[in-house]
Amino acid sequence: MTRHKRRRDPVGAACRVAALAVLSGFLVFTAYLGFAASRGVGIDFLRGASSVAVDGTGMGPALAGTLWLLLLTAVLALPIGIGTAIYLEEYAPRTRVTAVIESVAANLAGVPSVIYGIVGLALFVRALGMGPTILAGGCTLAVLALPGVIVTSRTAIRRVPEGLRLAAYGLGATRWQVVRNQILPAAGSGIVAGCCAAFTRTAGAAAPLLVLGTATYMSFAPQTPAHPLTSLPTQIFTWATRSQEEFAALAAGAAIMLLLLLLIMNLISALVVRRLSGAAR
Amino acid sequence: MMARRVSGAGTASRAAGERLVAHVLLACTVVAVVTLAAVLAVLVREAGMFFADVSPWRFLTEITWAPAAAEPRFGVLPLLVGTAQIGVGAAVFALPAGLMTAVYLHQYAGSRTARLLSGVTALMAGVPTVVYGLFALHFVTPALRVLWPGVEAFNALSACLVVGLMILPTVTVLSREALDSVPPPLLDAGLALGAPKGRVVTRVLLPAASGGILAAVLIAMARAVGETMIVSLAAGNEARLTWSPFEGLQTLSAFLTQLGMGDAATGTREFQAFFAVGAVLFVGTYGIHMAGRMLVSRSVGRAGQ
């Protein structure tokens, strides 16, 4: 019976094939990464510094650079973005101005990251004289993440049922008491999930950092944000452009490292989300 | 006067705290708005200075792009055509596959298969594009060259395929949301009339979700058009007008990365050319994205009624 039905449903068959093709595309991609990285990536790779020579190359500095960038982005973009979302949703009157801000922010979240790179170069690296440093990179990535943080936080806040808001105000709560005791707990899981998505995009961004000018050869891990810019994504790019096979293996190894980092980030966020939505219930 | 009152903390100190919080939040908003406005201002200013020098007409009609040459030429057409080629090429692969996968997830897949496939899709959506670029250059291109020895080391086909792979999760996830917003009774009505499932999908489900699907297509296209790392790694960085998918090309976004490789000084026309290209890319992706979002809100609004 089932088999008979399936044969008579060409649409279903086509969709099945498409889904299989998509899945196999991703499998090939994953298999390539694993295979490429398995060649020539030793333990030293994790510790060592990247250099021209293939022997003794590593990605310690790039990994440290990415962690620095993430920290700077979080410190700069999260408070400002979430604060803006709270202000626009709970404090500001609904006017045309707030509607325009919302729409512009939402569309800016879809603008290619490389554009933030050229603006960051003009603004942070040159006009403000930061030079191609981790600090300039962090500022650029923070600007890149800002629209996403604002938009996802606003969406999460808006999903809080209006009844909660009214009930809390009706019980004589002040604006901030309503926000702190009702809105933020109810919207918290959505805000965390949204910000994590915005950060995943930012942490993997290579294009804007390449535009700022990254150090290709770095022999020691950056200690301060004033250190020349380096990061895992740009390091992957640099290694990928080299023609020797060994560099492709290094790039694949660094790519797996980056993916693991993002995976850990997303797992932590998923745990926090589960805790928060459990607490809200 | 009020006989029964529940009150403890002083009203004055509470009001002061409230005001402080409101001011801090307002300050956040001002910083955010100023920052985003500064991004636009830099783009507009530099691009404006460029177009004061080079007429927009020449910019859009000349067919040579060589901003760093001794005798610089600023015809953006090769970059525009290259960008369109990548966008269309990626769409050819990704849109049918993504949409059909969404239909499969929505209509056909068992719940475990659906969860597995959705999970894989979510994971792939988070993969940085530079990693896809590595895959394009070091796996897809060599594979293509085995199939067709005439394929160049840098070629559009490889970039198209992998950009398509990159936007697949976007197409799938957003199309599925569009399908999910179709009220189930509509489908049941179709099935109850004795129509086979495939027919209900093509005649009822897809038309009912068409607004949301179109939005998904637009948002995915905005991503494909703006994609930078895959294209600069796989398609090379030579601006030329070519229709062959086996040859390399340069897109608007890939050109922008060259700003970091070269040393164009602030204030030069070469430097400003990057912002002119950036402005074109900005307007294009912003517009596509806005159209997509408007479609989403419209179709969601209609489904809610």
Place this chain on the structure above:
Amino acid sequence: MSSPAAPTDAPVLTAERLSVRFGRRVALRDISLAIPRGRIVSIIGPSGCGKTTLLRCFNRMNELASGARTSGTVHFAGMDLYGPDIDPVEVRRRIGMVFQQTTPFPKSVFDNIAFGPRASGFTGDLQGLVEEVLTSVGLWSEVADDLDTPALELSAGQKQRLCIARTLALKPDVLLLDEPTSALDPEATARIESIIRALSPRYTIVIATYNRWQAARLSDLTAFLDRGELLEYGLTETLFTNPREARTESYLTGRTQ
């Protein structure tokens, strides 16, 4: 405007020439009425007539909605509620409100009751207060064993009683009830109505209801609103048996809805 004066002695809330507009739409036009202390007053009228808006004028909830503009005055125990030195937060603590949709916070029963007192800096015996207000809505015997029960696990009727108890915990002077039973089954409705009756001498209660029989059952006075205008206001018995206005009569007899 011949505002029909209510037969009243000591009004606790007095609206005079109260109008509310949302953008260009006029939601309330020139309402004048007085709510006497310790009584139950019903506001009835077809849906969209402005019942909720009028109710929300009494504790300044309207200004939370965007684009609402209020003119006219509301006096509460002699003070101008919309005066420049009046804190709307303080107003809402003295004039409590219960909403149509049951809106328990996603917290425990205890925390729901404690929210209001905590927000206003209450330092007394919270445990005792919780017991007191839960008892007055008949919920104490049902939840006393476990005050940590998530409020969302209660039944619909229990939720609404919790919402009333939560408001009582602020010891307000006035209770505003906005269609408190419209989402409930008949049994739960009857329960709420008996609670309202029991609260009546201690609290002044204003209840907006689409259900005219509920108004007839519960209230001492009834106001009939139609399209933002106060058509008739008087003793419930009089209004129901001998309405002055033809529109009131046709609404009460169900000829318009």
